[in-house]
Amino acid sequence: MGLPCVTLMRIGMLATLVALAAGWTSQPAARPAVAARPRAAASLVRASASAGDMAVSRTVDCIVVGGGISGASLAHNLHRSGVDVLLTESRDYVGGNVISRQADGFTWEEGPNSFATQPSIVRISHELGIQDQLVFADESLPPWVNHNGKLHPLPKGKGGKGAAGQLELVFGSNGVLKFGLLGDLLSWPGKIRAGIGALVGHPPPPEGKEETIREWVSRTLGEEVFLRCIDPFVSGVYAGDPATLGMKASLGKIARIEAYAYAIEWNKFGAIFYGGLARQVELAKERKADPPDPSWVEFEYGNPGSYRNGLSTLPHAIAAELGQPHGSAPNPDSRVRLEWRLTNLQAAPGGGFSATYATPAGEQTVRARSVVSTAPAHALKGVLDEVLPGAKALTDTLRAEIGREGIYYPPVAAVTVAYPKSAFRDVELDNGFGPLRDLPGFGSLNPRSEGVRTLGTLWSSSLFPGRCPPDYNVLLNYIGGSRDTTIGRMSEAEILVEVDRGCRQVLLKPDAPQPKLLGCKVWPSAIPQYELGHAPIIAALEEAEARVDGLWVCGNYRTGVAFPDCVTYGYEHAKLVVDYLQKQQPAGAEPEQLVRAA
Numbered sequence: 371m372g373l374p375c376v377t378l379m380r381i382g383m384l385a386t387l388v389a390l391a392a393g394w395t396s397q398p399a400a401r402p403a404v405a406a407r408p409r410a411a412a413s414l415v416r417a418s419a420s421a422g423d424m425a426v427s428r429t430v431d432c433i434v435v436g437g438g439i440s441g442a443s444l445a446h447n448l449h450r451s452g453v454d455v456l457l458t459e460s461r462d463y464v465g466g467n468v469i470s471r472q473a474d475g476f477t478w479e480e481g482p483n484s485f486a487t488q489p490s491i492v493r494i495s496h497e498l499g500i501q502d503q504l505v506f507a508d509e510s511l512p513p514w515v516n517h518n519g520k521l522h523p524l525p526k527g528k529g530g531k532g533a534a535g536q537l538e539l540v541f542g543s544n545g546v547l548k549f550g551l552l553g554d555l556l557s558w559p560g561k562i563r564a565g566i567g568a569l570v571g572h573p574p575p576p577e578g579k580e581e582t583i584r585e586w587v588s589r590t591l592g593e594e595v596f597l598r599c600i601d602p603f604v605s606g607v608y609a610g611d612p613a614t615l616g617m618k619a620s621l622g623k624i625a626r627i628e629a630y631a632y633a634i635e636w637n638k639f640g641a642i643f644y645g646g647l648a649r650q651v652e653l654a655k656e657r658k659a660d661p662p663d664p665s666w667v668e669f670e671y672g673n674p675g676s677y678r679n680g681l682s683t684l685p686h687a688i689a690a691e692l693g694q695p696h697g698s699a700p701n702p703d704s705r706v707r708l709e710w711r712l713t714n715l716q717a718a719p720g721g722g723f724s725a726t727y728a729t730p731a732g733e734q735t736v737r738a739r740s741v742v743s744t745a746p747a748h749a750l751k752g753v754l755d756e757v758l759p760g761a762k763a764l765t766d767t768l769r770a771e772i773g774r775e776g777i778y779y780p781p782v783a784a785v786t787v788a789y790p791k792s793a794f795r796d797v798e799l800d801n802g803f804g805p806l807r808d809l810p811g812f813g814s815l816n817p818r819s820e821g822v823r824t825l826g827t828l829w830s831s832s833l834f835p836g837r838c839p840p841d842y843n844v845l846l847n848y849i850g851g852s853r854d855t856t857i858g859r860m861s862e863a864e865i866l867v868e869v870d871r872g873c874r875q876v877l878l879k880p881d882a883p884q885p886k887l888l889g890c891k892v893w894p895s896a897i898p899q900y901e902l903g904h905a906p907i908i909a910a911l912e913e914a915e916a917r918v919d920g921l922w923v924c925g926n927y928r929t930g931v932a933f934p935d936c937v938t939y940g941y942e943h944a945k946l947v948v949d950y951l952q953k954q955q956p957a958g959a960e961p962e963q964l965v966r967a968a
């Protein structure tokens with residue numbers, strides 16, 4: 371096969387990898403779904419909870435611990451199913467690390483920037499009556515990689531994921547053909563190595579050893595693809611270290627492509643391009659078999675999306691649905707308890723659970739038939755010891771190989787700055803994207819080799835409408851992560867200096883004015899890392915959990931870190947809880963306690 375063709379095919383594979391990695395799409399392929407279990411019958415005594423301002427004087431069907439997007443989505447689904455649910459959150463708002471801000475004509479995010487659109491997001495928006503607030507980015511806007519002092523666009527199609535979109539992705543003005551023939555992000559030896567790995571074959575996976583992301587990509591497509599394309603995405607998406615992140619645990623969908631490749635009989639050496647094609651065909655069939663509801667707004671799978679006023683629109687709508695609108699005074703009749711931190715969970719005499727909380731009104735205890743935790747792993751230390759000692763695996767498991775104890779959450783700062791458009795370099799970007807000052811893209815990513823401390827800069831005002839006055843550009847910078855943990859100990863002023871320096875290295879004129887700082891939010895424990903040894907920790911948790919009916923210990927460390935994963939989790943897990951409660955319903959139960967079918 372001629373080189374241009376090899377290059378083309380290689381880039382196709384690369385584009386698939388990059389698109390999957392970039393899109394914050396759900397990841398662990400073989401991610402253990404939280405399994406339904408046979409339940410022992412329990413007799414529940416309808417005891418009163420302890421007294422107090424906001425105490426709940428009945429046994430609730432289900433307590434959801436943690437009001438981030440996972441817990442809020444779950445509570446929404448349980449509530450819609452008729453479950454008497456109580457959403458308990460230690461902070462004073464619903465949303466967890468989803469925080470959107472607005473001031474002086476600017477809109478920005480302090481946590482996640484956007485979601486890769488999935489049906490669960492459109493569905494929940496429809497159910498909450500906020501689908502008219504959904505906004506989607508222009509799908510053709512590429513991510514750019516900063517390399518050798520230049521921005522390089524990664525291939526991106528236009529016109530959707532259908533046949534026309536695929537043709538555009540290959541032959542279009544920013545398609546894979548052009549990237550392969552004229553792009554200079556990869557050297558020719560790097561392109562040839564990747565082409566061989568994609569189309570001819572590569573060394574087989576090592577036996578009896580869990581591979582890291584770095585090892586997997588280097589083995590299949592070569593070191594250069596890893597360093598220039600995948601490493602910046604892993605830094606940008608996980609704020610992680612690809613040399614400690616497990617490939618199967620972190621990017622399971624991509625890892626699975628190799629299994630698809632080897633499953634093709636003639637593909638003896640596992641060339642992964644063909645595995646990618648097989649996966650695309652399967653995906654198309656899956657989507658056809660389960661099409662979106664016609665009453666939902668139209669969307670493209672994986673397209674970056676948000677809401678007009680930011681991502682917080684979703685958790686705020688759920689809080690309002692549950693009777694506690696954002697910013698309103700605590701409502702004792704609502705199904706939400708803010709500033710309630712779970713400190714202890716016990717099995718209650720007679721069945722169910724007794725949950726103790728530290729609250730502004732002192733200690734409160736609530737009885738529940740079932741409990742689902744969506745709090746981060748590190749927040750559970752000591753909390754579940756009495757009822758589920760096996761949950762200690764989440765915090766106490768020693769992983770000598772990578773020097774960790776339990777599941778690691780590195781610090782990350784999300785820093786949003788605005789510069790006047792006139793401050794941006796007078797550069798015409800490749801492939802007809804026009805002047806840099808218009809920021810035609812998703813954002814710019816910095817491979818660790820480029821000497822820029824910022825992991826990635828998202829071009830927020832280019833993605834969604836109305837994010838700033840027309841003469842400004844808004845940039846959301848993520849800095850820190852597993853390989854730069856000192857960020858967690860730096861002052862806001864020090865972090866801003868680093869972020870501004872990074873913007874000047876990549877985007878700005880030397881005489882650009884100081885930025886307008888919109889937000890600097892340091893997350894001391896940002897994103898759980900699916901590092902080597904993750905699967906055994908989750909297996910130990912599952913084993914322990916299977917012995918305690920009506921209790922689930924979940925969260926983004928288990929069912930995926932991407933925002934859409936958390937929303938999808940809310941739908942999937944609600945079915946298990948409803949099923950459990952229906953089976954537990956004692957004969958002669960009062961009507962208000964009955965759960966409607968999910």
Ligand SMILES: Cc1cc2nc3c(=O)[nH]c(=O)nc-3n(C[C@H](O)[C@H](O)[C@H](O)COP(=O)(O)OP(=O)(O)OC[C@H]3O[C@@H](n4cnc5c(N)ncnc54)[C@H](O)[C@@H]3O)c2cc1C
Binds near residue numbers: 435460482484783930
């Ligand atoms: C900086 C950053 C950027 C990101 N960017 C993106 C992005 O662009 N796209 C994307 O798809 N994803 C992104 N993510 C990932 C995604 O946002 C998260 O995985 C998701 O929001 C996690 O939601 P959650 O509900 O599982 O967890 P959390 O948001 O952590 O919610 C857990 C909640 O539990 C509460 N809690 C803790 N302990 C207790 C207790 N004892 N009792 C009661 N409550 C308790 C916490 O206060 C918290 O509100 C990003 C994450 C971060 C941090």
